[in-house]
Amino acid sequence: MVKGEFAVPSLGALADEVAAVLAERRDPGVESFERVLNAVVSHGYRDREALATALGSVPRAFRLKPHSQLQSLGSVVGAAVEPVQAQTSWEKVGAGWLELCQHVALDYIAGARVGEVAARLRAGDHVPFLLSAPSGPTGAVEPYDLVARLAEYERLGVRPGPADLGQALLRCGGPVDPEAVRAAEGLELEEGPRVAAWLRQGGLPRPVWWREREAGEPERPSRRRGARIGRRIYVGHEAIEGRGAFPRAFWSLFRKFEPHLSCPHWSMPDYRNAHTVATLPWHPEIAAARLLAGVASAADQDGCGSPSFLHALATTDGPAGPAVHLAVAYGLASVPEQDREAAVRALVLLAARGRLDGELLGRELAELVGLGTLKVPLLTESLRAATVAPQGAGAVWAVLATALPGLVACTRPQVHGVLLAVSADSARLSGARGELPEVTALAGRPGSSRLLKEARRLRDALAGV
Template sequence: MGAEMNTGVLSATSGESGVDALMKAVRAGRAAEVPTLLESLDAAARLEALGRLKTLRSEVRSWDWNRWEETTRVRRALYVAGAGCHTGAAAAAGWLGGRDLLSWRTENGVLALRVLADRTPAWRADVALRLAAKPAVAEDSYGLIRGLVEGSGAAVPATDGYVLGWMRQITDSGLLEHLRADPQTPVLVAHALSMQETPDQLTGSGSSGAATHWTTALAALTEEGVLDRAELVDLCVSRLLRGGRQRDLRLPLALLQLVPPTAEERRDRIADWIGMTADATSPVAGYAQKTLSGLALEGALPGGAFAEMTAGVLFRQEKKLLRAQLSLVNKVLTRHPALAAEVLPVVADAFGHDDTEMQQRALQVVARHLNSVDDETRYGLAEAASLLGPVHRSAAEAVFGRRIAERELLPYEEILPPVPEPQYLPGPQGSLEELVEDLLVEQRRSSGAMEFERALDGLVRHAHQDRDCVAERVREAFSDAYWQDTSGPTGHADVDFFRHGPRGLDGVLAALVGKVQRERIEAGRTQTVPMTTCVHGAMEVTQDTRIWEIAHLIGGGTLPLLLATPTRHTGGIDPLELARRLREYADAGLEPAPVDLGHALLRVRRQDASASQAAEEADALGSEAGTRLAAWLRCGNPLEATVRFHPRAKEKGSGRWWLVDRVLVEMAKRQDFRKEFPRTFHWLGGGLLPNARRCYHWEQVPERWATLLPADRELLAACLLSSMASGVDGDSARDVTGPLTLLAEGEGQVGRAVALVLAFGLGCRDADDRLRAVDALLVLAARGDLDARQVGRDLAWLLAERSMKPNRLADAARTAAATGAYGTVWTILSEALPTLLEAETPIRGLGELLAIAADCVERCGATGELAGLDRHASARGTSQLVTQSKRLRNALRQGTDQGATETS
């Protein structure tokens, strides 16, 4: 290095300018020489050098990756030289914070500090604060920022990035000594405790007592007085109140346990503790509950606050917290009976809890302290007892006497949602300006399937009237669209944006303004579905073929409107409306587009009451398309699919283990269908090989796929099976049950495939997916289309072979039952449970399913026997499986006949 420095000095004294020498050193990557070379440069020379440094920096950015070693050396030197040549604080901070120089900040902090040492303290403080304010810069530039702060006397920059860099620097075996000796510790610790995301060093720095354990070190510093104890407690409580991930709350919770609040601080923060018991994560709520429990038993918690705390805890689902709270209520009321009138009505809210054990415990607490309240309060508690499940009715009568016995017991009524009213789509688009506005909205955000269809139809109608005008408006409105830029090495249309599909409406819009190669449109509209593709790939190709057909015909005089535009939100087309559209074609002497007509026939509602009249009107048209519509409306079930499953592999890594890999869907071979429909539809008539290889569309379930077959629910369900299966055993699949809503409200027969997609949906990993499956199940039940027993049988084998987790089904079943559909849920579970009860080794979570079944039986009054139940109900022990088996057996033997089902 010394030889290199001497060379630089000699060249500068032998005719070479100082700027040239500096640039030579920078270009050679000799960063260590830069501070010395900068000392000889005045302001004008540094300004000249800065311009050349910027040019070199741009040049380095374009260097190929195989020059990475040279790039590394040059950027080191650029980092230091640029810092020394900038005169403005903002510009210097911008240079030191450059993304391309990011890797060299920490390493060259010392050199950068050397070249900035001659600047004023205010200037260096300004640069430090600017760098600290940049999250992506401050962490890696911690050493530089720290040096600038200490050299200028600036305030400690308490920012997230600076704190992260500080923690990374001092977290080692000498952590406690570093913290004790660092004057910035109080400020930076306070900021660290207030950060929304707790730094990794605070959450993963070893076990309690380890040399690198931050919690232990901070507690020790608090005892020594280095950190203010009251401030630390305040910061920890404030952080817990803000909530967040348990990972981010672990440190403040642990600190409060090591540095506990004083008795006065506990009393002053009663409102904070109550808020935590109601809304915080389970560990935090448990800590707050324990703190309030001590105050309550000491008599330091006012009755109103204790009642508020009890209400918040009893609203939660964690049984541990609920049990502890009811036990606390019992102890507090034993010591302070005067609080009973204020607290017992809150306890009575637990009479409606989902868990019957919690109902029982709440009733026991009320019974023990009932004598401490007046008659009016007793009457209110007796009224609340109506929320108790039937299993506790006799116990409630023993507590409240005639108040319960004299209540009229109404017959059970199944509550199902009202049958959804049909939602009709608006008519054709209005003016061209309205259409363009809708198209712009469609481009900026992905709208629903029906908005897409309506916009597509409007585009066709307006282009039929004046293609040139529509094309000009599209060219203006979408001037910045990606498909407008087709400039390439050979000129117009050299860039093919649509080789993987029309991308929704973009392919049609681009075709209107001549931005799509004609060969691409021709290939798209004549493409066929490969025999080896999956059903999702087939659905995608079929939809894309229609788009390319429209792109080919739009504005050419032969496409006045689209036949396949739905009239209902499910994608269905009313038969009379389709007949009217065909008449419009016939009157104009035009033939329908083949793929558009095929889509329209698949969407027409064959089971509609007007189907017969529409068939007669279609016959009267005398056109080939009219004859096809009439025949289609009169056919019974033109399309079918068979669903099978490959056996599950015994070992997870030996072939077919995942449910999604085992689904096998085979379309029935229909030669007549394949003769009448274009080739893009032939897969529906048996044109796919029934293979079970993995479908790579299973995380993509566009709503418009479900609108392809709105009149054939069973076939649509078969096509969606692999998507639903991925939601059951996939790790990342989400939002796969969206099409179930359209399927439940669609048309056509219901069979095994519909039952299977419902069963898959009820066992999905994602809670929102399960909720949509519950909604679909209840809608089908309300319409009288639900085969609940088949759903139960499918659930039984999914659970028995461990393809579905019982706790997910329990969550879905509990949600469905809570709506009032106890009879429906019991019918499903009565089919699913025998297989599980008779298994040699009961599955984990079976007790939870039995608890839901028992609740349904108690409420709907079902009777009978359940295979395999006696074996578990007769067993000894207090496990949930044994307890709930006994409860379910008693309910089935003591129940009454189920009442009539009613929709509400």
């Protein structure tokens, strides 16, 4: 019932993949994580004894404080190979959950699913496969795949786990599939009507957003390591309807999100990854909005990078709004080089898939530079790299056509020449036409400095000369 890159491997192949994941000692990525998780569940259903033999020594290897995703796999593998505790009720798992921070709402969901899977394995209540196993690399579950899996649960007399089903529903979205809705309406499972209604409405409703600038004015540069002098822009959203049928650990997602609330996680590096985006693949805005503070910290402080998070935001099929564009903006001027490279790839990918709003990103870049949050030399370096990327020149010009007047107005003359050079290259390579009055006025000044030469080159490129 699970196909493609997430299909269940043989026991030998599963043991080899688990060994490879352990040897890497780092985030295994969405595909490997989800494939291993589903495979452990499926082999436990088929032959738990054989699974325990194949993976019997694995749990001990997971105790070396690895990446959080490895810890999750370790808990599931351990529950699958240890003796069954039939007296334990898996249905009580998560009953004592307490929300500590709205920023990590998607991690609560991922944790609830892993906790439920481990508890069912520990109790010996096996299922043939996970309802929430992705249908594709973004983490999305195709509506008809979910209905087909539920139909197989119905045939086998297996009860869906609330967290597994909840995660599966959150991974369904996009255009309504009438055939999948009709199939869901034909299910005899208790959950059938709920699933049909969810698919009929197109998945999780999109919240109402607002954009919020940090209070205060930019401060003078400080010598303190990690000090922040600029002001950030965040995104919040109103409450989302429909939380009642989901487990309590999911409720944080549905609450109103206020981005300036204090948070004990600070830059939250453990949550800025592709797994977080794959938890809600049709809503990259929600993931981006809740983790913008961490993404921004790599640009205006000594924060950790988040390259896989930036790339994942661009690869989803959900709408890219203000939060996604702000995440790319922060990434383009991040101090870690790998973040800048990931932001460049995200910029080009968004444009190639028709999801880039060049005017929006241009406005955000200009304002963030004016607020002292982004460093123009790093931003310019990223835009130059994007310009020479395949099909990247058009994306860069779509951004600079809006951003350039503001960037020139709020930056030092020393950086104008390089910035205008990148602008001229992107305009020429993309075949852009038009006029920017600020550039035309600059190009008309007498002199032979690089600033004036690049302004004239940009003016001529836009004029088709």
